[in-house]
Amino acid sequence: MELSLSGNALKTFHRSVTSLARIGTDLVLRASPAELVLHTLNSSRSAYQSVAFKPDFLDSFRLLQAPSSSSYSPVVCSVLLKSVCSVLRTPATSVDRLSALLPSPDATKLQWTLQCHNGVKKTYWINCNAEPDIQNLSLDRRRFPSSFVVRPRDLTRLLSNFQSSLHEITIIATEPSAMPSDAGTEIGGKAVELRSYIDPAKDNSDSALHTQLWIDPADEFLQYTHVGNPVDVTFGVKELKAFLSFCEGCEVDIHLFLRKLASLS
Structure with a gap:
């Protein structure tokens, strides 16, 4: 090569x-x-x-x-x-x-x-590594019930509401019409929630700062699609910020696909 x-x-x-x-x-x-x-x-x-x-x-x-x-x-x-x-x-x-x-x-x-x-x-x-750990990931995006397109700087702004020491974050995606009728004045069409994830197994979980942020996809995202039951996905903030920085430097929008998986191999 x-x-x-x-x-x-x-x-x-x-x-x-x-x-x-x-x-x-x-x-x-x-x-x-x-x-x-x-x-x-x-x-x-x-x-x-x-x-x-x-x-x-x-x-x-x-x-x-x-x-x-x-x-x-x-x-x-x-x-x-x-x-x-x-x-x-x-x-x-x-x-x-x-x-x-x-x-x-x-x-x-x-x-x-x-x-x-x-x-x-x-x-x-x-x-070169004598025995490289070769991995190949193949996913069918059509099988993901939730997806949205967002500008990197907008997602970075949303993440700035969370503490800088946060290791993991949870995204919960729902259909806007699926929200309870009595919640209209509080969250309305805010069908996406960002929530800080704190490991309940840790002794200091009760004293840690918990943050929840409801988002209206029409206001923050360029495109939003969700079908079926709510989907919640928890993942590392460090890896997300690395991807955000890369996309912002390349001046491209981010397309995220969400799906609850039992395991990843």
């Missing part, structure tokens, strides 16, 4: 790696003729993030043909995210081009090269 990128593509790549580093410790690269995918999984296996780049996004991208084969097989390798972050420690504004090279599918090192504007060339070799 060999690739290179520069300009805005390099800035987006840098932003992607930074976001992934806030989720997990290992970076898995999947390269196929159709795309380059970066993904990671956190240590508790409760959060997974994936970023895919099409070949035309990169300046150059190709798979190296194995000597004993006439085809281009997909390439998968895993490296430590902190090592990649060390490579990208040089500001993107100072780099003219970034290149990466995996000489063969079973290579033990991934080469990174930075061509800087001042003429300096930096080359790094990062060890």
Whole structure:
């Protein structure tokens, strides 16, 4: 596998790696003729993030043909995210081009090269994990009863109502028409609730600050869909904020899908 990128593509790549580093410790690269995918999984296996780049996004991208084969097989390798972050420690504004090279599918090192504007060339070799923890998540969004589209800055503003030390948050989605009639003056069409989640097993759960925020989707979201019974999902705030920061930097809206799952494997 060999690739290179520069300009805005390099800035987006840098932003992607930074976001992934806030989720997990290992970076898995999947390269196929159709795309380059970066993904990671956190240590508790409760959060997974994936970023895919099409070949035309990169300046150059190709798979190296194995000597004993006439085809281009997909390439998968895993490296430590902190090592990649060390490579990208040089500001993107100072780099003219970034290149990466995996000489063969079973290579033990991934080469990174930075061509800087001042003429300096930096080359790094990062060890590939001998036994990478390869994960692939596939979900059918059509089976999710709730979804909404929101601007990153709007969701960040809503989250600012909660204490900064909060580890997990719960989102409860309902149909606006499903709200009790006697609650019309209090919450009206506010069909989405954000609620701080405090582990009841902890001794200080009673003294901790609990926050509940009701939201009218028509006021805060660009799009909102919900079908069926209420859905509540609890997840980590750290991972959500990492995703928010990435989307805000890329100037794209967030599309969240909610579904209550018994387990995730």
